[in-house]
Amino acid sequence: MPEKKTFKITHNRKWCKNCGICVAVCPKKVFEIDRNDRHAIVNPQDCIGCQMCVEHCPDFALIVEEVKDE
Numbered sequence: 001m002p003e004k005k006t007f008k009i010t011h012n013r014k015w016c017k018n019c020g021i022c023v024a025v026c027p028k029k030v031f032e033i034d035r036n037d038r039h040a041i042v043n044p045q046d047c048i049g050c051q052m053c054v055e056h057c058p059d060f061a062l063i064v065e066e067v068k069d070e
Contacts, residue, residue, distance in 0.1 A: 007047040007064050007066055008067050009030065009044050015059045018038055022053040022056070025052045025056045026052060028047060030043045
């Protein structure tokens with residue numbers, strides 16, 4: 001069985017306007033809006049690297065990169 005790939009999600013809070021698009025498009029529910037109406041990465045271990053959040057972010061505030069084993 002192939003090893004599960006892991007991904008690092010980088011969020012630039014200075015650019016993010018907290019629109020919630022990433023929350024809406026993520027198939028694995030990696031993101032949520034917290035009690036302060038701010039974007040939060042709550043399940044980074046569930047990220048499958050589909051890049052949906054990156055592609056739909058109007059603020060270019062997200063980067064998803066595969067973590068390579070060394």
